[in-house]
Amino acid sequence: MIRWILYIVLLIGFIGAIIYGYQEHQEKNAVLIQAENNYQRAFHDLTYRIDLLNEKIGTVMAMNTPENLSPQLTEIWKISSEAQADVGQLPLTLLPFNKTEEFLSNIGEFSYRVAIRGLDENPLNDDEKQLLSELHDSSNEIKRELRTVQHEVLDQGLRWMDVEVALATNEPGDNTIVDGLQTIEKNTEQFNSNDNEGVFTLDNKTNKEEIKFDGRTYDESEIKDLVREQFELENDIELNVTETGEGSDIPMYNVSFDTGDLHGYAEVTQQGGNMISYMLTRDMGEAEIGLNEAMNQAQDLLSGLGYEEIQMVESSQYEKVGVFRFVREEDGVLYYPDSLQVKVALDEGDIVGLTARDYIINTTAREDVDFTENISEEEAEEYVNPNIEIMETRKAVIENDLGDEVLCYELIGTLNDQTYRVYINTSDGFEEKVERLQQSEEIYGMD
Amino acid sequence: MNRLSFLKVTIVSITLCFGILTANQSSEAFTDQVIQQGTVGEDVIELQSRLQYIGFYNGKIDGVFGWGTYWAVRNFQEEFGLEIDGLVGQETKDKLIKASEYDQDWVQEQIRQGNEFSHYGGQKRPWSEAQQQSQNQGQGGGEQPQGEQGQTAEGEGQPQEPTATNVPKGFSQNDIQLMTQAVYSESRGEPYSGQVAVAAVILNRLEDSTFPDSISGIVFEPLAFTAVADGQFYMDPDEQSKEAVLDAINGWDPSGGATYYFNPDTATSDWIWSRPQIKKIGKHIFCK
Numbered sequence: 228m229i230r231w232i233l234y235i236v237l238l239i240g241f242i243g244a245i246i247y248g249y250q251e252h253q254e255k256n257a258v259l260i261q262a263e264n265n266y267q268r269a270f271h272d273l274t275y276r277i278d279l280l281n282e283k284i285g286t287v288m289a290m291n292t293p294e295n296l297s298p299q300l301t302e303i304w305k306i307s308s309e310a311q312a313d314v315g316q317l318p319l320t321l322l323p324f325n326k327t328e329e330f331l332s333n334i335g336e337f338s339y340r341v342a343i344r345g346l347d348e349n350p351l352n353d354d355e356k357q358l359l360s361e362l363h364d365s366s367n368e369i370k371r372e373l374r375t376v377q378h379e380v381l382d383q384g385l386r387w388m389d390v391e392v393a394l395a396t397n398e399p400g401d402n403t404i405v406d407g408l409q410t411i412e413k414n415t416e417q418f419n420s421n422d423n424e425g426v427f428t429l430d431n432k433t434n435k436e437e438i439k440f441d442g443r444t445y446d447e448s449e450i451k452d453l454v455r456e457q458f459e460l461e462n463d464i465e466l467n468v469t470e471t472g473e474g475s476d477i478p479m480y481n482v483s484f485d486t487g488d489l490h491g492y493a494e495v496t497q498q499g500g501n502m503i504s505y506m507l508t509r510d511m512g513e514a515e516i517g518l519n520e521a522m523n524q525a526q527d528l529l530s531g532l533g534y535e536e537i538q539m540v541e542s543s544q545y546e547k548v549g550v551f552r553f554v555r556e557e558d559g560v561l562y563y564p565d566s567l568q569v570k571v572a573l574d575e576g577d578i579v580g581l582t583a584r585d586y587i588i589n590t591t592a593r594e595d596v597d598f599t600e601n602i603s604e605e606e607a608e609e610y611v612n613p614n615i616e617i618m619e620t621r622k623a624v625i626e627n628d629l630g631d632e633v634l635c636y637e638l639i640g641t642l643n644d645q646t647y648r649v650y651i652n653t654s655d656g657f658e659e660k661v662e663r664l665q666q667s668e669e670i671y672g673m674d
Numbered sequence: 675m676n677r678l679s680f681l682k683v684t685i686v687s688i689t690l691c692f693g694i695l696t697a698n699q700s701s702e703a704f705t706d707q708v709i710q711q712g713t714v715g716e717d718v719i720e721l722q723s724r725l726q727y728i729g730f731y732n733g734k735i736d737g738v739f740g741w742g743t744y745w746a747v748r749n750f751q752e753e754f755g756l757e758i759d760g761l762v763g764q765e766t767k768d769k770l771i772k773a774s775e776y777d778q779d780w781v782q783e784q785i786r787q788g789n790e791f792s793h794y795g796g797q798k799r800p801w802s803e804a805q806q807q808s809q810n811q812g813q814g815g816g817e818q819p820q821g822e823q824g825q826t827a828e829g830e831g832q833p834q835e836p837t838a839t840n841v842p843k844g845f846s847q848n849d850i851q852l853m854t855q856a857v858y859s860e861s862r863g864e865p866y867s868g869q870v871a872v873a874a875v876i877l878n879r880l881e882d883s884t885f886p887d888s889i890s891g892i893v894f895e896p897l898a899f900t901a902v903a904d905g906q907f908y909m910d911p912d913e914q915s916k917e918a919v920l921d922a923i924n925g926w927d928p929s930g931g932a933t934y935y936f937n938p939d940t941a942t943s944d945w946i947w948s949r950p951q952i953k954k955i956g957k958h959i960f961c962k
Contacts, residue, residue: 266896311884311886312886312891315885315886315891315895316895316896317896318896318897328884328885329884331884332883332884335883336883469953469954471930471952471953472950472951472952472953472961473950473951474930474932474949474950474951474952474960474961474962475930475931475952475953476930476931477930479930481928481953481955483865483867490865490866492865492866492867492928494928494930504926504927504928506866506867506870506921506926506928508866508914514715516707517705517706517707517708517709517710517713518707518709518710518712518713519707519708519709519710519761520707520708522710541712542710542711542712543712543840543842544712544713544714544715544840545839545840545920546714549712550920550924552924552925566925568924568925568926570921570924580921580926582925582926582927584925584927585925618745618748641741641745644732644733644742646741646742646744646745664741664843665740665741665843666711666712666738666740666741666840666841666843667736667738667740667838667839667840667841668838668839668841668846668847669736669837669838670836670837670838670839670847671847
């Protein structure tokens with residue numbers, strides 16, 4: 228009898244387990260399929276958009292009238308940015324897929340720049356036509372490959388989730404999606420290695436030449452001395468020095484130290500021994516000193532380091548620290564690209580962070596610049612939206628959308644309680660940039 | 675003679691008392707700091723309230739010295755013949771205290787209730803008139819109603835909290851929170867500089883045209899961050915990660931412009947090793 232009861236209980240338990248297991252399995256499948264569907268949609272969207280892109284680039288090449296060209300290029304720009312969004316949704320970070328993304332960003336950048344300039348006076352030149360046709364060839368390739376992979380995916384019912392698994396286990400086995408995408412990569416790589424410089428540099432930041440600093444090369448022990456002196460460290464505190472690798476745009480030493488209650492990290496250039504940046508961390512007490520006093524501290528530090536001609540342009544308090552941004556000032560002109568940031572602890576008023584990277588790199592790399600000034604301050608004000616009440620005007624050098632440095636009038640004014648900053652180019656009155664200045668945000672969910 | 679000198683002493687001492695009382699009030703109100711743009715805190719609440727009282731400021735009283743407050747201070751300084759620098763030093767404070775009233779409790783109450791109270795000076799408070807009258811009687815009507823402040827100041831409670839906060843340009847608190855969670859889950863246990871570097875990588879991707887152009891797009895890009903993929907992302911981050919994120923947004927980049935990083939012990943992809951490496955901080959190698 229007892230045995231029978233036991234059997235029945237076990238049986239019920241067994242059936243329960245089966246039902247539970249089945250439900251779990253169903254749920255897991257539902258989640259998997261949902262993830263799979265997202266990937267599938269992104270992928271099929273991507274192939275469709277590359278197709279469209281290919282067609283549009285072809286159309287543009289056949290066109291002659293600027294009136295039609297501009298809308299078409301704008302369209303290309305839009306499609307390429309959508310295609311980029313699709314790529315962003317695919318699980319591709321483990322795959323070497325960034326060349327395809329680069330292609331998309333190149334075509335996007337190209338179409339944007341050409342579309343916004345007046346094509347009437349400034350039609351496509353031969354170099355640009357050449358580049359366009361190369362981009363077309365490249366899109367042809369990518370389109371064909373993607374369509375092939377898409378066919379395989381549909382034909383054999385391949386799943387993106389399998390790619391994840393394949394990549395995670397790092398099995399070199401037969402995986403059509405991975406193989407297909409890798410082929411695309413190779414082809415795009417070939418295109419990208421052609422040098423297209425001379426037409427324009429598509430990415431200003433990475434193409435900067437290596438920066439040469441004045442002064443001799445420092446070795447590790449000299450760097451240690453330098454850091455010890457800067458932070459007034461005792462000799463028994465151990466400094467950990469490492470060199471940067473080949474990927475660094477400037478050869479630097481990274482120095483870190485720990486005194487128990489203070490942890491520090493500093494970057495110093497190998498050439499010239501310039502302090503690029505440093506950060507000190509320690510437990511901080513409540514804010515005791517005001518932002519203004521902190522700013523004076525920061526200014527003292529900077530002038531001690533030899534940064535004399537600077538102007539504070541931004542100050543903000545973040546709980547227990549004050550962060551200040553200074554830019555270089557020369558003959559009454561602010562150089563925004565040459566900026567320094569300083570972080571001051573508001574409990575004791577000491578400097579806990581400095582970054583002079585932009586300042587050092589830009590002042591070193593800048594060759595003699597010759598800005599033209601054709602318009603006066605009053606004329607510049609004419610170019611600003613008349614509804615803005617101008618409060619302050621000064622001259623400043625900024626980096627514009629195309630990555631070039633331009634001399635501008637910086638006009639700060641208000642419109643409907645909002646403060647705006649407008650940059651008017653001093654040579655032609657072009658409105659380079661309009662920014663809404665906002666510093667604070669409401670704290671949500673406060674009761 | 676006696677009577678006269680007694681009267682004199684009394685008058686002098688009364689005046690003195692009154693003088694001390696007023697002096698006390700002004701030092702009690704603002705702290706000693708020179709208030710400048712970017713400051714957050716009680717002083718700014720008082721500053722904004724006072725400026726609003728006399729009609730120079732009609733924005734929200736949120737305790738953050740932003741651009742609106744800045745222009746209000748400058749206009750005030752211009753009107754009152756002070757040096758126009760947008761800094762609230764002792765002289766500006768004195769002038770402001772003379773020209774306006776500040777009732778801490780009332781302001782605090784309004785903030786607590788979430789009331790929009792523009793034109794604070796124009797608002798009727800239930801008891802203000804009666805009090806003003808009794809004061810006018812007591813002081814012969816010629817005095818400024820400054821005593822009122824002293825009375826209300828007695829009942830002051832906890833310090834006021836600002837209802838807004840400074841955010842770096844282009845970032846919301848929620849963006850910062852997303853980044854903080856990513857940084858915490860990806861690099862807890864790393865040195866501080868390593869955490870700032872991870873935050874800097876997210877920002878460098880934001881600049882890079884081959885990555886999505888929003889914080890959320892980058893953080894949630896499939897398989898971009900292992901901690902996001904396996905759900906560690908949803909842990910509660912600590913204060914230090916937030917500080918690291920703010921440092922990175924404010925311009926510190928210990929990664930040296932990296933857009934990738936990986937842990938050499940657990941990296942599964944060969945490709946990542948082919949990227950030009952910049953440096954190693956803690957357990958992570960940062961690369962282009």
